[in-house]
Amino acid sequence: MPLRPLAIFPDPVLRRMPEDVVDFGEDLALLVSDLWESMEAYDGVGLAAPQVGVSLRVAVVRLGEKRYVLINPRIKSTEGEQRGEEGCLSFPDIFEEVTRPRRVVVEAQDDKGHSYEIEEEDLGARALTHEIDHLHGKLLIDHLSPLKRESVRRRLSRRQE
Numbered sequence: 125m126p127l128r129p130l131a132i133f134p135d136p137v138l139r140r141m142p143e144d145v146v147d148f149g150e151d152l153a154l155l156v157s158d159l160w161e162s163m164e165a166y167d168g169v170g171l172a173a174p175q176v177g178v179s180l181r182v183a184v185v186r187l188g189e190k191r192y193v194l195i196n197p198r199i200k201s202t203e204g205e206q207r208g209e210e211g212c213l214s215f216p217d218i219f220e221e222v223t224r225p226r227r228v229v230v231e232a233q234d235d236k237g238h239s240y241e242i243e244e245e246d247l248g249a250r251a252l253t254h255e256i257d258h259l260h261g262k263l264l265i266d267h268l269s270p271l272k273r274e275s276v277r278r279r280l281s282r283r284q285e
Contacts, residue, residue, distance in 0.1 A: 128176035172258030197232035
C-alpha cells in the first residue's frame, strides 16, 4: 500500500473545510488503510485525511491497543481542562503547550458507516480533539498566542529555506 506524503504547514489543504463522507466503498477503505500506514511510518498518534491532501472528514487515532477510525466525527461533550505539550505531523519538530478538554465524548462512523461513540480522557481526549480540529481546518498553531504563532511560522520558514 502506498505511503502518502504529508501536507506541511502552510499547505492550503490544511485549512480547507473537508467534505462529509457519503460513500463507504473501496476508495474509503483504501484511504483509511493509507492513513494507518502513513501514521505508523511517520510515528504519529493520529492522522487526518487533510494532512495527506484529501479533503474528507476522515481521521485515525491509535491509543495503545485501541484504534479508532473517525469518519464524520463530532464532539458531543467535553469536561474539564488539561494543558500539555502537543505536536503535529504537519508541523515537523514543533512542540507547544496547548489547552484541551480533559474528557471528551465523540460520535463518529466507522469505515463501514456504522455510528459509534467514544469516551476518552487525558491523552485520548487530546488526540481525538486534535484530529477532529483538522477536520474543521483548525490547526495546532491556532491554539497558540500571536507571539508563539509567529515564532512557529519563523521556525518553519527557516527550515524550508
